[in-house]
Amino acid sequence: MTNVKSLWLHAAVILLLFALNFLLPEYHRGIFSRVMVLAVFAMGYNLAFGYTGLLSLGHAMFFAAGLYGAGLTIYHLGWSVWPALGAGLLAGTLLALVVGFLALRTTGVAFMIVTLMFAQVFYLTTLYFTTYTRGEEGLVLPQAMRSLALPGASFSLTDPATRYMAALALLTIVLGLVLILVRSPYGRALIAIRENEERMRMLGYDVFANKLASVVISGLICAAAGAAYAVLFGYVGSGFASIQYSILPLLWVLLGGAATTLGPLIGTLFMFYIIDTASDYTTAYLLVVGLALILLILYFPKGIAGTVRERWLPWLP
């Protein structure tokens, strides 16, 4: 019963987003496309932070690995979109495997600092190879190269409607994947590790392997978001590897609700519109981010979807 309900809810969300493509004014459709891609980033982060309890401060490196994996192969090697996306996914997954393997030897505070430092090394690397990456200034991918070949037709990703649909397709796939994952025995094991790692070890689970798999899948999803961002919006720069982009998914997930499937989407959307509204009145949008973080953690630690689940809809996954 609850399975059916949650499936309907998720299908309804996707349908609503599909309908919005035709209803939204141009400006807001652009924001929604961007939000959907970044929400995928937040979903990947949520898998590690929300479900497995691994507070990483370095997820920007997985997003940026996808971004650069796709962007550099298009820009320098002239690859078409599909293989470039594959390169982005591969880069993010391999990076997550290596970083996870090293960083998961530590726990708690040390884990946060280690991930922060690995991400900083990645960021400095993008600056160091500035001949290829053009550092902070970044690369703009030529419009002609950003066309997606599907059987029968080829779509230009620079067209707003196509871009919206591509972002929605990615969101649908990842949302489905996360939904299946967290309801599977493996997802339950991750939540149990978050709640009590020692007990899981006593029960005979290989905690390290489970956590490593969680980091790798999380890195893969974040890289998918990064690679999609590169081909959809055509810009690749070191800014996306900076610490700020490790903090933002944390903020989105906290706002939307950690360990909920729809939370990251809600959080990303809300934060975008809070900043958008605030920037009409003031240029000090970082102040809004800072205040939001503090107020959330003080008064609203479960986030929007988390609170809804606690109060009204206990079946919400």
Place this chain on the structure above:
Amino acid sequence: MAFGPYLLLATLEGLVTAAVLALMALGLSLVFGVMRVVNVAHGEFYMLGAVLAWWFASLVSGHPAIGFLLALILSPLVVAAIAFLAERLVLSRLNYEPEATIVATIGLLYILQQLALTFYGPEARPVQAPFDMRISLPWFGYSAYKLAVIVASILMMLATWFALTRTKIGLVMRATQYDRETAQAFGIPVGRVYAGVFALGAALAAVAAVLIVPIQQAHYLMGLDPLLLSFIVVIIGGLGSLRGTVVAAILIGLSDGIISMFFSPTLAKMLTTLLVALVLVFRPQGLFGTVAR
């Protein structure tokens, strides 16, 4: 210039970096040691110290030493007061949970950075050194103020060490660090001790910043690099070990000065950060720390 004097210059520059870094890392280490809080906003307290130093120094005219001394006294006090308030209003309500406090201090980081940008602006501004003297060595002249920074930093660290090990306040702090609940049972106001330690940590960062502004300029984004370097120092020295922190600060400051004189600074930063991350992975207690109880 021959290689020898060149190395001497690099060493002197490294020692100045080390002196400032040690003060800042000492603050971070104190806060972590006593409260088990990783203060991500520590770099912003440093930045705030520098920006306030410029503001105080610009208030008075006359000899630059007057402005500098005013900044040296007032800037750490103001920063400490802000840190005290932040601790009482936010951190204490989170029960010092490590993850929640990290998120909250990240929030604080953004707020302080944005306030500095709004009220101080994006420019970098210098504070005039209190005295302008050059000590002439056989190969090059060296600013006497930079040497004074090293001396001042050593004095500050000795004072902190004395306060921690020889006074009642230090005893109370160490008792809280050792066992929070027992300390509370013995009537130590743990909450106030925590707030005091947080303010003291921020004040140390601010002192470091006031000392550095005559050499580097005050800028609203200046906090990040020293924050990462202090993390590195505190980790290499062993989390919570004060002696380790000082030794590590000298090590990192010197190698930073020497490496960045001979190699590209980005490459140097990349390698040190990677090295430290690996130290933390394979030797979590740091190079000088002992295994936790």
